[in-house]
Amino acid sequence: MKMVVRYFKQHSRSTMIRFAIITFICLVAVTLLTQGIVQDYNRNKEFYETYGNSYYGYDHDWRVYPALPFHVFIIVILCTGLPMVEMSAFNSRKYLDSAFSFPISRVSMLSVNLINGYLQFILAYSISFAWYAMRLAPCADKLYFAPIWAFFFISLLYSLFLYCFNAFFFSLCNATVDGAITAIAWQHIIAVVLATLSDMFNFNMDEDHILMSIVWYPLGTISELYSDSASRNPYLSENDFKVIPIIMIVVTILAILFCAGTLFFFNRKRTESAGEISNTPVSYKVLIPVCAGMLLYWSLEGGGGIISLFALIFSTVGYIIYRRGVRLKVSDLVVIGVCFAAFIMGMMAS
Amino acid sequence: MISVNINSHHLGGNLILEDITMTVPDGKILGLVGTNGSGKSTLLRLMSGVYVPDSGSVQYDGKDVTIPAVRENIFFLPDDPFFAGQTTGTGIFDIYKTFYPNLDRELYRTLLSRFKLDEKAHQRNFSKGMRRQFYIALALSARPKYLLLDEAFDGLDAFTKKTVIEEINRSVEENGSTVVISSHALSELETFCDLYALIEGQTVKSHGSLEEHAAKYSRYTLAFTEAPDPAIFSHLNVRDIDFRGKFVTVTLEGDAEKLYESLLALNPAVIDREKLSFEDVFITDVKGGRS
Incomplete structure (x- = not known):
């Protein structure tokens, strides 16, 4: 335990500059956001104070929109980027040659890195959120701050899930680029597959149901609800809030599962594979055919259009150039073949 | 340990x-x-x-x-x-x-x-x-x-x-x-x-004391009055041998004294024992494994 604490201290010190940069960027982003909100508030206030609330012939209770979804953007970026940088060293064979000979277990080492990354996120996010609240303080007569702080704590819990979700894919992959592609793609892939299948087989799933399966989307929805609530929006029903505790329980359970999965797979990681093409089924060997199939379907159906087709070609070629070729085994070709066959059958059925 | x-x-x-x-x-x-x-x-x-x-x-x-x-x-x-x-x-x-x-x-x-x-x-x-x-x-x-x-x-x-x-x-x-x-x-x-x-x-072919291992092998240079028939060495545990006309350089495995006696029995005009370096021993070992 003593060694773990020593490593934690050393690792925190060595990543202090990164933390400072992240916090600075968050503060700048929040400053720009709140500047717009406060300017709108001042302009509206001046207008209605000059002309009164009944200027348009009826009482107009003007509001300030606190733009909480902006924080979801920060959370998604940081909770993808931080596990990536924390785990990128473990994709260097040279680094592992030294690191895995140190008198500390792999699980402890990874835990320290992940905890450090998450703590940096919490600190950077909390500081920027506090700055956000301070900047909005002049608008207090038009805002409820209780929902804003409630959103802050809910978003922190949700961010733990997002962080663990992404870390899980980085732990499965041998290279940082593979990990990034996999983690980002899997944030969307379930939703995109559902959308495509719904379209192909007329499942009659509405857009909201599909969007909810993007891993960060529920937080986006919650942020909208709390933004409305903070600005005294009359559309909100109590039912909107009933679903939030359920989402948070599910999210907590998933965070624990993904965290356990991350530690489990990292402990079994083969050192000699670090930096190699990732050989995990959730990586490129599934993503490339799945994304290609769906993009192809959308392009042919007119959904994705020519841009999707170009995006597909660009990303696939770019990935292959980066990896200096993709070594496909027979099992990979089978996966690709099955994926394409499924999409062709789907297209024929639709 | x-x-x-x-x-x-x-x-x-x-x-x-x-x-x-x-x-x-x-x-x-x-x-x-x-x-x-x-x-x-x-x-x-x-x-x-x-x-x-x-x-x-x-x-x-x-x-x-x-x-x-x-x-x-x-x-x-x-x-x-x-x-x-x-x-x-x-x-x-x-x-x-x-x-x-x-x-x-x-x-x-x-x-x-x-x-x-x-x-x-x-x-x-x-x-x-x-x-x-x-x-x-x-x-x-x-x-x-x-x-x-x-x-x-x-x-x-x-x-x-x-x-x-x-x-x-x-x-x-x-x-x-x-x-x-x-x-x-x-x-x-x-x-x-x-x-x-x-x-x-893929395995440890041999390990132990460097000195003892080096003593396993002896290298001799022999000079004969005429080019010898290679068959005269067949009864010895030869690890490496090099014929150059009347001269023969041979690396043998076994007890050095007994080998020396055996070589003397071949009637060379001159016999000289060389000390094997670790590098020589290594090459002999590897060659032996690959022959």
């Missing part, structure tokens, strides 16, 4: 090592030798806990290397250690100090000054050999009970090699360290290793 019992280990689906059984007693220096790609670095990684064997175990004083506390006594210096370009000697020291609290800063500085290296300079400004000197200084400053060095002399000049050997010997004498060192510089290993292990054909 280090006990290595590895049944098999694969890398990328290829069998790299199998049936490795050897022990290294405390306070001894073992030279790990073998041809390129024979698995020396893999064995050292298995011994340091970087790799976990597919089947088998590596134990230090009866405890498995996979236990983190066991590794507190082990310092592994890989053949190409990781470094960040902006890291200085001081920075590297601080990182390692986290894991090896006994790192001696004074000794580190002394060694760096012997290697004429600036502790505050950035690693990116150094050659491969200079970086290796940094890490060797670090390894020796840790005063570990077990020191594992992969290709320790790679990229070092003759003067530095000599200094490194002196410091390793000092570490063994003062701290009772056990050293396992892999190198292609067999002439250097010969000067300070007590034991050797030859990795060939």
